[in-house]
Amino acid sequence: MDSTWTFTRLVIITGSFGSGKSEYAINLALERAQTNCIANMTLVDLDLVNAYFRVREVRQLLEDRQVQTIVPREDVLHSDLPIPGPGIAALIKNLEMNVIIDVGGDDMGATALRGYRDCILGVDHDILLVVNPYRPFTHTIEDIHTMKEEIEYRSGLKINGVVSNPNSGISTNIDSLLAKHELVNRAAELMALPMVEILVYRDLFREHQKLFSDFPCRVRPIDIFLTPGWLLKQQKEDGKKQ
Amino acid sequence: MAKIKGYQRPQTLHDKPWHFCPGCHHGIVHRLCAEVVEEMGLQSQTIGVGSVGCGVFSYNYFNFDGIGPSHGRAPAVATGVKRVLPDKLVFTYQGDGDLAAIGTTEMVHSAVRGENITIIFVNNTLYGMTGGQMAPTTLMGQQTTTTPRGRTREQAGYPMKVCEMLATMDGSAYIARTAVFNPAQVLKTKKAIRKAFETQMAGLGFSLVEVLSACPTNWGMNPLEALDHVKDNMLPVYPLGEFKLKKE
Amino acid sequence: MSEVILMKGNEAIGEAAIRANCRHFFGYPITPQTEVLEYLARRLPEEGGAYVQAESEISAINMVFGASCAGARVMTASSSPGISLMQEGISYIASAQLPAVIINIMRGAPGLGGIHPSQADYFQSVKGGGHGDYKLIVLAPSSVQELIDHTMLAFELSEKYRTPVMVFGDGMLGQMMEPVVFPDYLPPPVDRPWATTGMEGRGPNIVHTLYLPAPDLENHCHRLFDKYRDIEAREKRSQEYFTDDAEILVVSYGIASRVARAGVEMAREAGIKAGLFRPITLWPFPDLQLQAAAKQARLLISAEISMGQMIEDVRLGIRDKVPVKLFNRIGLVPNPDEIFEFIKAEAGEVSKIG
Amino acid sequence: MTRVIFNEERCKGCGLCIQFCPKSIMYLSEQRNRLGYNYAIIDDMAGCTGCAICALMCPEVIIEVVEEAAV
Known part of the structure; x- marks a missing residue:
């Protein structure tokens, strides 16, 4: 297992619908800008297929914390028009900038990458596949493999790393997380891709810090930004009752 | 005393009197549909979808399963039926107001999809049921209650040619225009209906038979004058023939 | 099949339909x-x-009409504008x-x-929407x-009563992801002797909506x-939180009811006797249950993401015995x-009246 | 021998059968049926060839053409 993954200046995040790409992108951008003090950190909202729960909804929060954002222009920001924000190609080519691109889900979402393929290939880059096996179309190793191939086919780009995000929302527990992570691991091996890191909700991470301290791959505690806090709290309470 | 059939009312028609006016061609077209269903042995396999217009009661006359949809939506309703029962014969029976005005979208897109249904389209160049208003197929200069001085280009544009349009669709498999103003044409119409139904049962795709028909009441003619009107005034605008014939 | 899976609301609807043995969409x-x-196109x-992706919502609902026949x-x-286009078809169905x-x-x-x-x-959905005298069962998850x-x-x-049923969600429910479990449940199959499937072994079946003689139409409507x-009489459904002693009763459905519940919990923590009444069926509206839940109530609050629509049914349901605010x-x-701030302010007003 | 059977009570007197009868043996009756129409009748049944064109054109589907074998 590769636990010493280093990110290039251009990190492109792909995956199936609802795999957790956007939350990962936000967490990664914040960490790199704040903890790692990487300058010129820019998060690009290239999710042109979702209508809700997009990076653009937390743009102010990101900008307050030293992450620039590229989102569609104001007049279409809250529309469902698939219009990318301005200047993405220039950003990709600009070696001064550190860029994370949050791509829309599935091969449909990855289609938006195709237009930037040539400039992406011209610079160092990572294309990561976020995998959540609790999601319907990445439920099995075969499905995960198919998802990877479809995204690569549509974008014309090669994925070079896997991010494991085995969560079933608030009902995630340590056993289910580890069991499904094992499945992602096997999928990564089959696809001959390195495991970049595993994503764990921050409270679960705290609870099991010891276990995660010598985990075979890097572990990233994740904060949730796109689901309202009250809703998470309610889901958690209801989950406990069941 | 043996009784041999010369002509006999088909079993696929209930024995009840039409509501149609004297000399109305709906009666002939209804009968031909029923005869073809019977001759193909499909009485128990047929679902007829009616329309709104003078053909609204078709389900009361046909002796097989029937549906009364809303105005213009028959091809969508037939699509729903056919997707559930792909092996049955599903046809709609629609007039020019129902099909070519309010139902244009449903007609065009069922042809686009190559929906494996048949439309029997009765074109009498006006809205019969509501008392003779202009239809998309109304002839230039034709007087109707809503074109009291005759249809003009400025006010209402030009007659709509359904067969010519649908024949351009890749999904259409059989498109024909016929008439019933004399015995030879009646036989040709019957043949066309049979071909359309056979096209459907062979799974070849969308089929439509347009039948030029008389509306003596709203045309202000007697039934015999109405025959001549079809022949003399409709044929030049709506030429007869097969516009599309897909084989396999 | 009791495995937990993480699903978006819209996907969950699609999968639920498939698990319910619905094969036509x-x-x-x-x-x-x-x-x-998109989910059903794939599954x-x-x-x-x-x-079938129809050419319009008008066609879609009429395909539904045909498939149901x-x-x-x-x-x-x-979604809303599309549902408007479907209203004609819903009336016919x-x-x-x-x-x-x-x-x-x-x-x-x-x-x-x-x-x-x-x-x-x-x-639109609870009071009619389409033309004529009809009702639509409306469920509000x-x-x-x-x-x-x-x-x-x-x-x-819908099959038990041979009537259209609407599941009334909103964009947030459709788009949000939650862990779900698909129940081991199948809506019981019902006989459809009326269906137009071809008259094999029987007389013709006719499905229509035309009743020209006035007495026929009157009988049909009756x-x-x-x-x-x-x-x-049978299908009114609702859910209650903290209603036993609630002086301020929030009435709310769908996604709004979840916010309302959180607001009510905050009010309870602040010592305010607040409760939540959540209609699950919007038609039939659970008026009797509301009356029972509101027996201690001095104020009702209709909490909705609209300019005040359900509030009319809340007022009718409570028979105007308790004031209702929006x-x-x-x-x-x-x-x-x-919602908490609103409850708190109203609680102050209510206590002033004593 | 051929016999044309009319359901006279349902005839609306449109005259299409008369128009196309090749033997011109049909005409409208002076009598009216219960619907109030002068109905079509055949004068000279012996002249009928059984071609059934009248039935083919009849919009009311009230004409049956039968052949009765000689006894």
Whole structure:
């Protein structure tokens, strides 16, 4: 297992619908800008297929914390028009900038990458596949493999790393997380891709810090930004009752 | 005393009197549909979808399963039926107001999809049921209650040619225009209906038979004058023939 | 099948339909409902079903009409402007007494409105929408799990009563992800001796909605309303939180009821006797349950994401015995703080009256 | 021998059968049926060839053409 993954200046995040790409992108951008003090950190909202729960909804929060954002222009920001924000190609080519691109889900979402393929290939880059096996179309190793191939086919780009995000929302527990992570691991091996890191909700991470301290791959505690806090709290309470 | 059939009312028609006016061609077209269903042995396999217009009661006359949809939506309703029962014969029976005005979208897109249904389209160049208003197929200069001085280009544009349009669709498999103003044409119409139904049962795709028909009441003619009107005034605008014939 | 899986509301609806043995779906894309189509376009062919993307919502609902005539378990889904286009068909389906499930993932309106969550189609769906004397059973889920449960229930009710049933969601429910479990439940199959499937071994079946002689139409409407009375007697559903001693009773449905619940919990922590009454069926409206839940209430608050629509049924339901106020937001799902502040302010007013 | 059977009570007197009868043996009766129409009748049944064109054109589907074998 590769636990010493280093990110290039251009990190492109792909995956199936609802795999957790956007939350990962936000967490990664914040960490790199704040903890790692990487300058010129820019998060690009290239999710042109979702209508809700997009990076653009937390743009102010990101900008307050030293992450620039590229989102569609104001007049279409809250529309469902698939219009990318301005200047993405220039950003990709600009070696001064550190860029994370949050791509829309599935091969449909990855289609938006195709237009930037040539400039992406011209610079160092990572294309990561976020995998959540609790999601319907990445439920099995075969499905995960198919998802990877479809995204690569549509974008014309090669994925070079896997991010494991085995969560079933608030009902995630340590056993289910580890069991499904094992499945992602096997999928990564089959696809001959390195495991970049595993994503764990921050409270679960705290609870099991010891276990995660010598985990075979890097572990990233994740904060949730796109689901309202009250809703998470309610889901958690209801989950406990069941 | 043996009784041999010369002509006999088909079993696929209930024995009840039409509501149609004297000399109305709906009666002939209804009968031909029923005869073809019977001759193909499909009485128990047929679902007829009616329309709104003078053909609204078709389900009361046909002796097989029937549906009364809303105005213009028959091809969508037939699509729903056919997707559930792909092996049955599903046809709609629609007039020019129902099909070519309010139902244009449903007609065009069922042809686009190559929906494996048949439309029997009765074109009498006006809205019969509501008392003779202009239809998309109304002839230039034709007087109707809503074109009291005759249809003009400025006010209402030009007659709509359904067969010519649908024949351009890749999904259409059989498109024909016929008439019933004399015995030879009646036989040709019957043949066309049979071909359309056979096209459907062979799974070849969308089929439509347009039948030029008389509306003596709203045309202000007697039934015999109405025959001549079809022949003399409709044929030049709506030429007869097969516009599309897909084989396999 | 009791495995937990993480699903988006719209996907969950699609999968619920498949688990309920629905094999026919007709729809048209519209945000924020489109994933229902996309999910079924992918899944239905795998299950040997038929998926048709119609040319309009008008066509989609009429395909539903036809498929239901032909005896199929059938569903469509849309969002507010698309549901408006379906109203004609819904009236025909109700009159023809056909079972059908219609999903409405509501968005901001009137007109083109916006793509944000909304509950502004209450009048349209609960009070009519289409032309004529008919009723629509309207179910209001408040979670992704309930989208599944209510979609399945919708099939059962629509077939039991031969009537269209609407599952009334909003953009947020459709788009949000929650862990769900698909129940081991199948809506019971019902005989459809009336279906137009070809008259093999019987006389012709006719499905129509035309009753020209006035007495025929009157009889038809009475038959429909006998059925609706039966539904009213049996199918009113609701849920309650802290209603036993509630002096301020918030009435709220769907996604808004979850915010309201959080607001009510905050009020309870602040020592205010607040409660929540959540209608699950919007028609039939659970008026008797509301009256029982409101026995200690001095004020009712109708909390909705519309300009005050359900509030009319709340007033009717409580027979005007208790004052009813409106809390609402448009274009977004409110924050529980907002409802809490509203409750707190009203609690102050109520205590002044003593 | 051929016999044309009319359901006279349902005839609306449109005259299409008369128009196309090749033997011109049909005409409208002076009598009216219960619907109030002068109905079509055949004067000279012996002249009928059984071609059934009248039935083919009849919009009311009230004409049956039968052949009765000689006894």
